[in-house]
Amino acid sequence: MIGVFYGLVAVGLALLFGVMRYMNIAHGSFIVIGGYISFWLFTLWRVDPFVSIPVVMFAMFLLGLIVYKVLFSPLGKFPEGLRLGNSMLITFGLILVLDNVCALLWTSDVKTITTPYSGKVFEFLNVRLPFISMAVMGVTLIVVIALHFFLNRTYFGKSIRATAEDWEAASLLGINIGRTYLVACGISIALAGAAGTAVALMYSINPYGGLEWLLTAMVVLVFAGLGNIKGVFLAGLLFGVLEQLSVFFVGSHYRPVVGLGIFILILLIRPQGLFKQ
Amino acid sequence: MLEVDKIDVYYGDLKALWEVSLVIKEGEIVVLFGSNGAGKSTTLRTISGLLRAATGSITFNGLNLMEQAVHRIVELGIGLVPEEKKIFRGMTVLENLEMGAFLGSARQAKNTTMKWVYEVFPVLKERRKQKAGTLSGGEQQMLLISRALMSQPKLLMIDELSFGLAPLLVQNLFRTMRQIHESTGISILLVEQNVRMALEFSDRGYIIENGSVVAEGRAQDFLNSQQVKDAYFGIALEE
Numbered sequence: 203m204i205g206v207f208y209g210l211v212a213v214g215l216a217l218l219f220g221v222m223r224y225m226n227i228a229h230g231s232f233i234v235i236g237g238y239i240s241f242w243l244f245t246l247w248r249v250d251p252f253v254s255i256p257v258v259m260f261a262m263f264l265l266g267l268i269v270y271k272v273l274f275s276p277l278g279k280f281p282e283g284l285r286l287g288n289s290m291l292i293t294f295g296l297i298l299v300l301d302n303v304c305a306l307l308w309t310s311d312v313k314t315i316t317t318p319y320s321g322k323v324f325e326f327l328n329v330r331l332p333f334i335s336m337a338v339m340g341v342t343l344i345v346v347i348a349l350h351f352f353l354n355r356t357y358f359g360k361s362i363r364a365t366a367e368d369w370e371a372a373s374l375l376g377i378n379i380g381r382t383y384l385v386a387c388g389i390s391i392a393l394a395g396a397a398g399t400a401v402a403l404m405y406s407i408n409p410y411g412g413l414e415w416l417l418t419a420m421v422v423l424v425f426a427g428l429g430n431i432k433g434v435f436l437a438g439l440l441f442g443v444l445e446q447l448s449v450f451f452v453g454s455h456y457r458p459v460v461g462l463g464i465f466i467l468i469l470l471i472r473p474q475g476l477f478k479q
Numbered sequence: 480m481l482e483v484d485k486i487d488v489y490y491g492d493l494k495a496l497w498e499v500s501l502v503i504k505e506g507e508i509v510v511l512f513g514s515n516g517a518g519k520s521t522t523l524r525t526i527s528g529l530l531r532a533a534t535g536s537i538t539f540n541g542l543n544l545m546e547q548a549v550h551r552i553v554e555l556g557i558g559l560v561p562e563e564k565k566i567f568r569g570m571t572v573l574e575n576l577e578m579g580a581f582l583g584s585a586r587q588a589k590n591t592t593m594k595w596v597y598e599v600f601p602v603l604k605e606r607r608k609q610k611a612g613t614l615s616g617g618e619q620q621m622l623l624i625s626r627a628l629m630s631q632p633k634l635l636m637i638d639e640l641s642f643g644l645a646p647l648l649v650q651n652l653f654r655t656m657r658q659i660h661e662s663t664g665i666s667i668l669l670v671e672q673n674v675r676m677a678l679e680f681s682d683r684g685y686i687i688e689n690g691s692v693v694a695e696g697r698a699q700d701f702l703n704s705q706q707v708k709d710a711y712f713g714i715a716l717e718e
Binding site: 360361363367368371372373374375377378379380430 | 554561626627
């Protein structure tokens with residue numbers, strides 16, 4: 203179940219990397235910010251977090267546009283080989299800024315969204331399922347399917363895929379690469395916002411919790427092999443299942459160990475990833 | 480239609496083009512030839528905006544292209560079929576063609592253009608649902624040309640039509656290009672290794688050596704010139 207959510211986190215990161223070849227280390231921090239926005243909406247105006255997801259995504263989309271304009275587009279003047287490294291440096295700096303802004307705005311206390319239905323549990327064939335997790339899973343699936351639909355069925359979505367494959371050829375067909383990058387960056391960060399809302403609902407958020415999510419997302423990316431969004435999402439699912447199974451067998455203390463163990467194993471055995479053609 | 484006037488182009492500190500000038504008139508087929516690394520592809524890439532000229536000017540129907548973004552130049556009506564097989568391998572043939580018609584007016588005419596492209600290259604219609612990466616070399620070249628045609632260019636620039644293809648296939652491609660030219664009146668600027676075939680196909684030609692234009696003339700005159708034969712027909716004779 204958590205796997206669906208891992209998938210969402212990783213897909214956002216993969217989209218940006220796939221299209222622009224930029225690694226956004228601050229992806230986790232954007233997740234945290236998304237969480238805080240929905241936390242605000244909930245505590246200040248009593249907006250239900252599930253209702254606020256579209257609002258959060260839209261706000262984060264706008265934030266993504268700003269991030270692209272201010273930080274990413276100047277990177278374009280570097281030669282291709284230097285862009286990846288520089289994007290990592292810049293976003294690493296961004297983490298420091300964002301995390302501390304969060305700490306200023308929302309203090310470093312752990313925050314969580316507790317809705318009236320937070321403790322509710324479904325009973326289905328004698329299996330007890332927490333309501334929140336099920337709802338988050340449903341929403342996540344909708345978001346990812348919508349993204350898939352956008353990338354595969356709409357003209358603009360296809361142009362994003364074309365740019366990801368070969369930006370030069372895409373520009374030779376009249377596709378405005380700058381605009382494609384801009385929108386892709388916005389979507390990537392909007393996805394982080396959706397994930398953030400889910401985190402605030404299912405777990406808790408604090409200003410410095412972003413790196414943990416980034417780590418998970420990167421492990422999933424390596425798991426999948428960089429490339430297609432579907433593969434990344436499946437890898438997220440698989441990784442979540444493996445992690446949960448490991449909790450059952452070796453206990454939850456060792457969960458990160460198992461996750462990173464799998465990571466190393468994949469790098470050793472199949473460095474190109476599980477789903478890379 | 481297209482006027483390139485004394486452009487200098489650099490790769491970093493390396494000077495690749497020295498005062499290259501050329502002219503293409505409406506409806507003309509022009510070939511650019513010369514040895515490897517002479518600057519033919521560089522010229523095409525500069526016209527399409529992928530590279531920038533340091534000095535000189537490029538105008539298309541009176542419009543200055545020097546400051547235009549790559550996608551704007553496409554919008555103005557210049558299409559480039561790049562040298563390497565730059566198809567979108569992970570997308571279907573149909574999606575590749577759709578990308579060709581990305582821009583406003585081309586998108587409106589998409590269905591008509593696509594129908595015409597399928598008539599010209601029936602094999603693409605058969606394979607339209609296939610991933611473009613699974614096509615053979617010749618089919619990929621057809622897809623590249625078709626994709627560029629989808630944007631309804633007034634001037635089509637082709638970098639190495641014959642690259643890596645069997646001679647018979649190349650002959651067929653040239654024949655098809657001739658048909659396309661005759662039915663649409665499109666202007667073509669060609670860069671080609673197979674000089675003899677290209678000259679037979681063209682109206683005029685330019686020879687580029689070491690980054691400068693060293694000769695210009697009618698294709699027929701080049702075909703008759705012993706010097707050109709000795710220097711550039713080697714490849715064709717080996718067939």
